Amino acid sequence: xxxxxxxxxxxxxxxxxxxxxxxxxxxxxxxxxxxxxxxxxxxxxxxxxxxxxxxxxxxxxxxxxxxxxxxxxxxxxxxxxxxxxxxxxxxxxxxxxxxxxxxxxxxxxxxxxxxxxxxxxxxxxxxxxxxxxxxxxxxx
Amino acid sequence: xxxxxxxxxxxxxxxxxxxxxxxxxxxxxxxxxxxxxxxxxxxxxxxxxxxxxxxxxxxxxxxxxxxxxxxxxxxxxxxxxxxxxxxxxxxxxxxxxxxxxxxxxxxxxxxxxxxxxxxxxxxxxxxx
Numbered sequence: 001x002x003x004x005x006x007x008x009x010x011x012x013x014x015x016x017x018x019x020x021x022x023x024x025x026x027x028x029x030x031x032x033x034x035x036x037x038x039x040x041x042x043x044x045x046x047x048x049x050x051x052x053x054x055x056x057x058x059x060x061x062x063x064x065x066x067x068x069x070x071x072x073x074x075x076x077x078x079x080x081x082x083x084x085x086x087x088x089x090x091x092x093x094x095x096x097x098x099x100x101x102x103x104x105x106x107x108x109x110x111x112x113x114x115x116x117x118x119x120x121x122x123x124x125x126x127x128x129x130x131x132x133x134x135x136x137x138x139x140x
Numbered sequence: 141x142x143x144x145x146x147x148x149x150x151x152x153x154x155x156x157x158x159x160x161x162x163x164x165x166x167x168x169x170x171x172x173x174x175x176x177x178x179x180x181x182x183x184x185x186x187x188x189x190x191x192x193x194x195x196x197x198x199x200x201x202x203x204x205x206x207x208x209x210x211x212x213x214x215x216x217x218x219x220x221x222x223x224x225x226x227x228x229x230x231x232x233x234x235x236x237x238x239x240x241x242x243x244x245x246x247x248x249x250x251x252x253x254x255x256x257x258x259x260x261x262x263x264x265x266x267x268x
Contacts, residue, residue, distance in 0.1 A: 033200045036192060037173065040180035047185055049252060053259035072234035072241070075196035078188055079234075080241045081260060090260050092241065094189045099257055 010119060017115040024112055028074055035095070036075040050096035051080060052103055055128035056087040057110060063117050064089075067110060074109075086128075103129050163211035170204030173197045185252035187244045195237035202229055 039046060058064045064087050068079040071091055081090035096102040107127045114122045125131075151158040180193030203226055210222045251258060 029200065033173065033197060036180070036197055037176045040176050040183055040193060040197075045185065045254070047189060047252070047254055049186070049189060049255045050257040051251075051255075051260050052257070068238060069231075069234040072195065072237045073199065073230065075200075076192055078191055078195075078241045079238050080188070080245045082238075092188045094184075094192050096256065099259070 013121070014116070014119060017112075017121065021112045021116045024108070025070065028109070032075040032077075039094070047094055048097050049092065049094050050099065050102060051090055051092045052096065052099045053129075054089045054091050054103055054106060055131075056089060057114065057123055057125075057128050058087050060117075063087075063114065066113055066117060070109060070113065071106065103127075159211050159214070163208045165208075166204050166211065167208030170201045170206075170208060173201030173204065177201060185254060187249045188241060188251065191237055191241050191244070195233050199229055199233045 056064065056067060058067050061084075064082065064084070068082055068089055071077050071089065072079045076094045078092045079089050080092050083089075091102075091106070093102050110127060111122045174197070177193050177197035180197065181190050184190045184193055206222055206225050210218050245260065
């Protein structure tokens with residue numbers, strides 16, 4: 001009975017996280033679309049493109065593929081390469097700025113994807129790219 | 141499937157069908173996004189930024205156009221088609237965008253000179 005109760009509360013929590021994810025990504029999609037549209041219709045160029053290495057905490061193929069696809073779906077960012085082991089994406093950003101702030105913007109997305117794809121929710125600990133120290137990573 | 145129950149109750153304000161007006165606005169905004177995507181294809185600096193404009197702005201444009209069409213013909217019969225079309229669009233567009241972006245990089249399509257950093261560093265690893 002205890003196990004059943006835990007399963008029920010877990011399911012309700014998961015449903016809550018799923019709704020939160022849908023709202024989060026819907027808003028991301030809309031606001032990023034507006035940014036890209038604004039960049040296109042206003043004269044001049046505010047582009048600051050770059051390709052960043054983004055190590056992930058995603059492990060399974062489904063998690064990696066979801067992350068890569070949602071990044072590509074978000075306007076202004078595009079996955080150009082995927083590495084399986086260790087799970088790493090190479091992400092092109094049209095408004096990337098510097099690598100550190102660019103990687104930062106994917107922390108919340110990865111957290112929320114894992115919230116939904118893992119029944120127990122997001123893992124503890126910082127995003128993988130922070131663990132190695134982005135400064136030491138030596139951006140080319 | 142009869143949609144009469146849903147469709148017949150048109151909300152009229154001052155002789156104007158509110159739903160049709162909202163539908164018109166939604167479709168116009170959607171078409172606007174597609175136009176912007178087309179302009180972006182010409183204006184942006186390199187293949188990667190252009191991919192951004194097309195796969196995303198166009199995706200939102202298509203979704204808004206579909207939602208607008210649904211508002212013109214509300215009902216369960218159109219609802220499931222709407223959901224199916226949006227789901228397919230959201231699944232296929234990033235996969236295609238990734239395939240083209242990856243192919244562009246592997247065939248050494250140049251990054252614009254404004255590019256600040258490139259962690260891939262023009263290497264094309266075997267295991268991608």
